[in-house]
Amino acid sequence: MPSDANLFSKDYAEARYRFRTAAMAANCQLECHAIDAKAPDGGELTIDVACWDGPGLPERVMIVTSGLHGTEGLFGSAVQLAWLRTEGKSWRPPAGVRLVMAHALNPYGFAWRRRWDENSIDLNRNYLVDRSFLTTDANYAQSRQVYTSLDPFLNPPSPPSRFEPYAFNALRTILASGREARRQLPTDRRPLFVDIRAQFGLGLRRLRTSLPVGQYEHPQGLFFGGHGPAQTTRILQSRLPEWVGSASFAVHIDLHTGLGRRADYKLLLDTGPGTETARWSAKCFGVDVVEPVGGETAYAARGSIGQYFQSVLKDCRYRYLCAEFGTYSPMRVLGALRAENRAHHHGRNTGRSYEWTKRNVVEVFCPTSPAWRATVLNKGLEVLRQAFAVTTSATASDP
Ligand SMILES: [Zn+2]
Numbered sequence: 001m002p003s004d005a006n007l008f009s010k011d012y013a014e015a016r017y018r019f020r021t022a023a024m025a026a027n028c029q030l031e032c033h034a035i036d037a038k039a040p041d042g043g044e045l046t047i048d049v050a051c052w053d054g055p056g057l058p059e060r061v062m063i064v065t066s067g068l069h070g071t072e073g074l075f076g077s078a079v080q081l082a083w084l085r086t087e088g089k090s091w092r093p094p095a096g097v098r099l100v101m102a103h104a105l106n107p108y109g110f111a112w113r114r115r116w117d118e119n120s121i122d123l124n125r126n127y128l129v130d131r132s133f134l135t136t137d138a139n140y141a142q143s144r145q146v147y148t149s150l151d152p153f154l155n156p157p158s159p160p161s162r163f164e165p166y167a168f169n170a171l172r173t174i175l176a177s178g179r180e181a182r183r184q185l186p187t188d189r190r191p192l193f194v195d196i197r198a199q200f201g202l203g204l205r206r207l208r209t210s211l212p213v214g215q216y217e218h219p220q221g222l223f224f225g226g227h228g229p230a231q232t233t234r235i236l237q238s239r240l241p242e243w244v245g246s247a248s249f250a251v252h253i254d255l256h257t258g259l260g261r262r263a264d265y266k267l268l269l270d271t272g273p274g275t276e277t278a279r280w281s282a283k284c285f286g287v288d289v290v291e292p293v294g295g296e297t298a299y300a301a302r303g304s305i306g307q308y309f310q311s312v313l314k315d316c317r318y319r320y321l322c323a324e325f326g327t328y329s330p331m332r333v334l335g336a337l338r339a340e341n342r343a344h345h346h347g348r349n350t351g352r353s354y355e356w357t358k359r360n361v362v363e364v365f366c367p368t369s370p371a372w373r374a375t376v377l378n379k380g381l382e383v384l385r386q387a388f389a390v391t392t393s394a395t396a397s398d399p
Contacts, residue, residue, distance in 0.1 A: 007078045007085070008373055012111035013043055014077065014079040019103040022084035023050035028101075033235045037108045037118040045107035047235060050084075051100050051243070054093030061244050063252040064384060065102045068123050069307060071110015074366040075325060076255030077103060078373075079380035087385075097392050100243045103383050105305075106232060113358040115337060115365070125214030125225030126233050127308030128205060131164040134216055140302075144217065146210035150177065155221040159347040160339040160357055170331055171200075178203025212301055220345050222337055225303050230323070236343065240309060250318045251391045253306060253383060257365045258333050260326035263375040265383070266291045268322040270306040277319060284390045285321070285383070304397065323383050325376045328364050336364040347361055 004211040023030055030048035036043050066076025080101055089119050093099055104110050108118040117123055133140050147154075178199035182190050191198035214225040229237065244250055252312075267285050271277045273292040281290045304318030326353035327333065336357070345356040367373070 006066050007081050007377060008074060009081075011075060012039065012045075012073070012107060013041075013051040015073065015081075015110070016046065016048060016104060016107075018081055018343075019077060019084070020048055020056070021036040021052075022081055022088070023048070023101065026050075026052075026084050026088045028052050031239070035107060035118070035231050035235070039111040043111070045111055047105055047107060047232060048103040049100060049239070049243075051098065052093050055095045056175075057096065058098035058245050058247050059096035060251070060391050061098045061100060061235045061247045061250040062387055063100045063243065063250060064255070064387075065252070065305075066255045067103055067104040067106055067110045068254060069256060069258075069365075070106045070112070071362055072115070072255075072257045072365045073104050073106070073110040073374060074362065075257045075380070078377060079255055079384065080093050082377055082381055083384050086381075089361045094392050098243075098245070098247065102236075105106075105236065112344075112364050114340060115361070116224070116341075117232060119226065119230060120220055120224055120345075121226040121230045122214060122223050122342075123230055123232060124305055125223065125303040126230050127237075127305050128225070129308065129311050131216075133302065140213065143210040144215060146177070146206055147218070147221075147223075149180065149213045150207075150211075151218060151221060154338060155218060156342060157346060158342065159351070160342040160353055162356060164389040166335050167331070170335065174203035174207060175200055176203070210267065213286075214301055214303060220341070222334075222341055236305070237308070237312075240312065244313055244316055244318075247316055248314065249385050249391070250316050252306065252309060252318065252320045253387050254320065254322045255325075255380065256322055257325045258327050259324045260329075262326045262328070263372050265289065265323055265376070265379055265381075267383070268324055269293065270304060270310065270320055270322075281319065281321060285386055290321075304348070321383075323380065324358075325380070327367050327372070333364045336360045337376075 003283050020030065031049040033047045037045055039045055064080060065078055067073025106117050109116055115122065150173065153169060175196065178201065181202040183197055211223055214223045215221060216225050216227070218224055255375060267281065267290045269278055269281060269290065269292045272294055273291055278290070278292045291362060306322065309320060310318050340357040340361040343354045347354045
């Protein structure tokens with residue numbers, strides 16, 4: 001049953017085993033790419049890629065990826081497994097269609113219950129073609145400045161404590177950031193100094209527009225994009241040309257969690273409103289769920305996997321949709337990421353607080369609530385069905 005909560009694996013090893021078994025049973029070709037790192041129990045870590053080809057050369061390709069953000073893979077893997085055990089069992093691609101289903105794009109983060117990879121890299125900020133913006137772009141310089149001012153709060157160089165007044169510290173930091181933003185406004189646009197609410201709003205806005213951009217200066221800090229391509233990034237970069245081949249059209253669903261309204265989803269685009277991609281996506285998936293850059297949930301990140309794929313697939317109408325399923329509030333998610341990162345870098349991995357932070361980070365990206373799991377599984381499957389329909393129907397894929 002698609003809504004069966006048992007489709008959510010307990011950990012990476014179980015998820016990998018079930019994905020491989022179900023994919024093989026569905027007659028795919030399976031690629032396994034081991035990375036140079038081990039699971040906590042010493043087990044092997046791999047990106048597993050299942051591929052199905054219809055008769056003839058692939059003209060249209062559908063790509064479904066999970067686990068780019070490590071522990072978010074518990075959700076993405078469950079959606080992939082749900083499809084493999086239901087429709088996937090008897091599904092055969094029509095002529096000219098290829099399906100590529102990649103499991104656990106960040107197997108280290110998945111196995112170690114982290115969002116980041118083995119070098120603490122946020123892989124969805126790591127797919128950079130050109131790094132010159134680091135020294136030349138004024139907007140990046142500004143978000144870097146904001147990040148640097150928040151660094152003492154985001155990344156304290158000490159183990160976490162359950163008794164830290166996190167919420168109080170977070171509110172104080174946001175307010176301080178809002179006061180800084182107020183000082184930078186022209187005098188006639190500044191809210192009154194006593195208007196705490198307005199300054200708090202300015203602080204929140206600064207966080208929302210700066211943190212998700214990623215940073216490239218604090219290797220142990222949250223949202224670090226890396227000093228160069230990560231090993232999993234290089235694996236995907238080398239395999240992508242073969243997966244897509246000479247196809248003229250590709251739809252890519254990249255499964256994520258942790259942003260947006262609980263148990264609901266948005267399909268985030270890498271382009272702004274008004275583009276051909278935005279119009280096409282709204283038409284195929286629904287105007288209510290598609291969100292171009294600049295919307296309520298979408299963020300302007302650099303080095304995202306979608307931007308990279310788009311940049312190399314020049315002869316292909318490539319459509320990237322980041323399917324984001326909501327879990328908890330942004331402050332709770334940030335608190336969990338912050339505590340886990342402190343425990344990972346500064347705690348003892350046998351300590352109680354270490355285990356608590358790991359469980360907490362799993363909970364905020366894949367809640368144990370049966371209601372949440374049943375809902376997102378059904379919605380995730382529905383997104384895959386829609387994507388299959390537009391990929392396999394020649395008329396829907398026409399511009
Ligand atoms: Zn994610």
